[in-house]
Structures are given as C-alpha cells and as structure tokens.
Amino acid sequence: MKACRIAGCSRPAKGKDVRCAAHQTAHRRHGDALQKGVKAVELEPLKREIKSILGGQKDWSGKAVVGQLWAGVVDQARLTLDEYHEQGKALPSWKVKAAQTLSNLSKDVLAEDILVTVASLYLYRELRPERFVSDRAFVFQVVRRVRNMTLTSRGSWFDPASGKTKHCYDTPREKEVMALAQILGATFGGLGLAIAKAAMKHREQKQQLVRATKEAIMEIVQR
C-alpha cells in the first residue's frame, strides 16, 4: 500500500488519491492538505480591533461604498436563484449554491460585518503569515469564515444521546468556493486590505508611543 505523499505522514494513501483520508479532507475543506482551519476565536480580537478603528471613522465613505457593492451582489444572486427556480434555467449547481449562500448571508448579516471579517483575515495574515500555507489556502479561509457567518449555511439536528443541538457545516465544492472567493474579493478585498493596513499603522503608532515614553523616562532619570 502506498503511503500518503505529505511529508512526515505515515498513514496510507486512500483509494486512488495520493493522500491519506485526513489530508484529503483538509485539502478539500481548507484548500491545502497542510492548512489548519482558522477558527472564529482566533479572529475575535482582530475583529474588535478593526471595529474600534472603524468606530473612529464614522464618516468614512467606504461604509456606504461597501453597502452599495454588496447590494449589487445580492441582487445578482437573487436573479440567479430566480432564473433557476422560477424560470427553470439550466445552471451548474455550484453557481446556484454560491448564489444561495450570498442570498442567505444578506438575510443574516450586514455588508459592514462581512467587511470586518474579511479585513480581520487580511490583518491576521499580516501578523502571522505562517498561519496560511498558500494564497489558495488563505482564500479558502476567507470564504469559510464569511460563509459561516450565516446560520443557514449549517445543518442542525438534535442529538438525543447528548441532549444537545449539534451543528454540521457542510463543505462546499471547490467551484463554489472559487466563485464565492472571486465575488467576495471583488466586493470586500480592496477595502478589507486597506483596513488591515490602517490597523497595522495604528499598531506601529502605539509602539512608537511606548518607545517614546521609555526614552522620556530615561531622559529625566539620567538628568
């Protein structure tokens, strides 16, 4: 039996694939066999940081711009769903699913919240580039984190054994991920990246102030 081709993995390759089952799943879910999913809790502090920056920019035109861009995306998605469900137009399933995801998102979240999520991922990549094994893996994480902002992207069921409601996030097909990546990138990418850069600048300014304080202390102590 052939071994998984991922370096350091000793599990057997599954079926006709060159990877083991676990690395196959990671590749499908995260865009790369070696990418570990970015969890919501990892982004929480960064989201707070970004919200505080945006809170101080009440009149920033980007908020209105992103709202308009997103409204256009949602209109297009609803049109696609209408063509498929009402007019019976033949469309590839990934296109319909991507449109459904965008439509679900529009019911549950605001454009600005999606922008914060996208910006937090750009900021995370600035701070910890090693957390993303490739550009492709980064894009998969953006889609995954945004997709999971809507409750309707997950199936829920009641588990009588544990007495709890369990959630299962389905893994979208690669074509759906890529379609969503392209749309989210065009809508939130430029502004999200700019916000991440602004956040980095804020951090630098804070650090400079800490250094200046230390210098001022030394100055007066040594006088």
Ligand SMILES: [Zn+2]
């Ligand atoms: Zn493996």
